[in-house]
Amino acid sequence: MPPSAKLATVTSGLNGWSISTSSIAVLLALPVLVVTGYLFIPAGEVWTHLVDTVLKDYVENSLLLMLGVAIGTLILGVGTAWLASMCQFPGRNIFEWALLLPLAMPAYIIAYTYTGVLDFSGPIQTFIRELTGLGYREYWFPEVRSLEGAAIMLTLVLYPYVYLLTRATFLNQSLCVMDVSRTLGNGPWRTFFTVALPLARPAIVAGLSLALMETLADYGTVQYFGVNTFTTGIFRTWYGLDSAPAAAQLSAVLLLFVFTLILLERHSRKRNRYHQTSQRHQDLRRINLQGWAKWGALLFCGGAVLLGFLLPAGQLAVWAFTVAEDPFEGPFLELIVNTLMLGGVASLLALLLALFLGYGQRLNRKSRLIGFMVRLAGMGYAVPGTVIAVGVIIPFAWLDNTVDSWMRDQFDLSTGLLLSGTLVALVFAYMVRFLAVSLQTVETGLGRIKPSLDEAARSLGYGSGAILGQVHLPILKGSLLTALLLVFVDVLKELPATLILRPFNFNTLAVRAYELASDERLADAAPASLAIVAVGIIPVVLLSLSITKSRHSKS
């Protein structure tokens, strides 16, 4: 190909890509932009009131909560990922997938179950009081419903994000690097800290930023625990103080947090390019743990699964089968079908969009515009679902009503609401909220593919499509599955947007669980919660098996 022709194809591709990726990104960023649009309406007196009274609390609590969750998910997520992929100890095969189980547990549900057990009026403290005869304030017991408690609850269900992304990297790390380190006389600890960890850094940071964004968006847990964060503040300001502008200004400050997170994540990836030096994989030679290390590993991984999954699921089961009234009555099957359908459609669509945007970026590395737009499209993840839902309602209803008015004027015919109140609006909201999840995962996967591979393929005459299908897809398979699963499970648990946007006579498991739980009927909410967890487990296990298999088949 003569150089001029090559240049022409590159620029034409560039234009097509930039236009389409930008328009998709703008569309997905729309709800966030709509809400931020309220910024330009002065909130005056209400904003002053917030600054004078509660803003400091919101900032402090949100930051402390993020710090706690960051420390917790890093220790639990990276630690378990290293143990489950690189070490050999009893039960490792089971932990490989079982460590993912807490992913299916909604944060507010785990918060309810732990409160039920550990609260002052719960069985443990009652037992202590009966045993010792002490009363309130006469003995020390950790308070579940506190900032620390919220950080622990969130850590227990969010560490799998870090685990999942990090583990995939550990498994894919060329063993050569580790072997070189080991032959140079580095012990396992040193290899871990000086070689494996730096290599896995992009994945760790990606997982961590997902966990932190979810932390910022959490409403149920902090609300129940009485911890005032940005999310609770936004709700309170919007509805209690009846001030949308002030709520939007709070949202804008929250978005500032998110943007910082995203920049940190970018920065961590940009500084170093992490590509495998060799695509040749060898059989994993796991470190065979002995003595105390063996039992320590078992305890560490077992603890995570026990606290993040088995105990709360057990409590739910007890509630469901002993105290819940008519546990599985009514259209339970319909709820499951609806939930599965939404999760399936949304996760597939999110994956396609993420691939498209991810490639748009990869092919136009220099375009700052595309980079920025794609970041913007991913911001929805940290914004509370209710705020997103309102951001979806406003433009959809505007569009519907505008079309309707025009049709009425022109043809004296009403089209009514075409998209508002349909599943289209709901799935769109899911894209806005969860795109970041599939995007992070796909980008981490793409980041591991050397650009030289593209160039080689291109010089052999492969087009973008062929490169994707024949070169990238096989390498990306693990990341794609991960992206699919994470969004699927997120949709299973999603509440506020589903609650607000769903059509008539359409419910999901999360809606059912929430309605009962928010009415303080925790036991009655247990069957639906348990079903969410159960429905989430199957894909989690399948995914884990497939990741392990893809590793083995390559060797």
Place this chain on the structure above:
Amino acid sequence: MLPVKRLALTAVAAFSLIQPMAAQASGEVNLYSARKEKLIKPLLDRFTHETGITVNLVTGKADALLKRLKSEGRNSPADVLITTDAGRLHRAKAAGVTQAFDSAKLKKVVPEAYRDQGDHWYGLSLRARPIMYVKGRVNPAELSSYEGLADAKWKGRICIRSSSNIYNQSLIASMVAADGIEKVEAWAKALVGNFARPPKGGDRDQIKGAVAGQCDVAVANTYYLAGMLTGKDAKQKAIAEKMVVFWPNQDGRGAHVNVSGAALTSASKNKANGIKLIEFLASKKSQHWYAEKNGEFPVRHDVAESATLHGWGKFKADTLNLSKLGELNPDAVKLMDRAGWK
């Protein structure tokens, strides 16, 4: 036919495939309900059974449903809005998404304090928020009014949930209406000083905390206590049995009450069916079901409360026009912020 027009009609036909189940047919009524499915669906089913009118339902949080109604405007498919707080009903009316409608039946059975003066909404059930105390630990003679809870003798003895909760916001709004902002703010400061613990959890948690010994009195809605008493959970039942309901402010304005109620939307396309549904919900049978199933007080004077509620005795309810609660809500929230009520 003009090509544009044909194109437009085709587009309409295509879009109508993905349209929501917008009910234009006479046999339907579309309901936006802030009442949870479990607490309304059985009644709706009975309505359908008796009248042959299908009810399409979306449940959700009151404020969010209101936002949805507002954005959908004249094209909203909803005919009826049901919400659980008078403040919200007031907000819906103020936002222009409801319409006045005349119903002799409703006017006859729903007392004036519990319905809109412009006929935009009608209360369907009463929810009271009294003071509750632990049997044996509090002498009821110590208790008098909400205002009295600020007294120093209650230091470290009060459990109440967060100020983000609408029940507390409405209670404070009712006090602002009676006592004025300044007085209530001073009261709230003193009350916060009397808290046994930082506010957290729901109403049931306040009751549990009291019985377990964290505090002596709790402020909670009665239907939570009723739910604990009539539920399947033996432990909760045992806890609830140790609580006594105290009706405050009986010498003055009466105990704080709120309503759940229904309004006809301004976009309603099934107006007659909508009115029929609201009238059905105010019927003796429905009111009785509410009282039995959800531990709320009927709005009708001619329907007896359930045995559980009856056991708590007759009480005088605040007759403040409930629209006020909505108007004063922002004042109440700000006041609680300033008082340091988390």
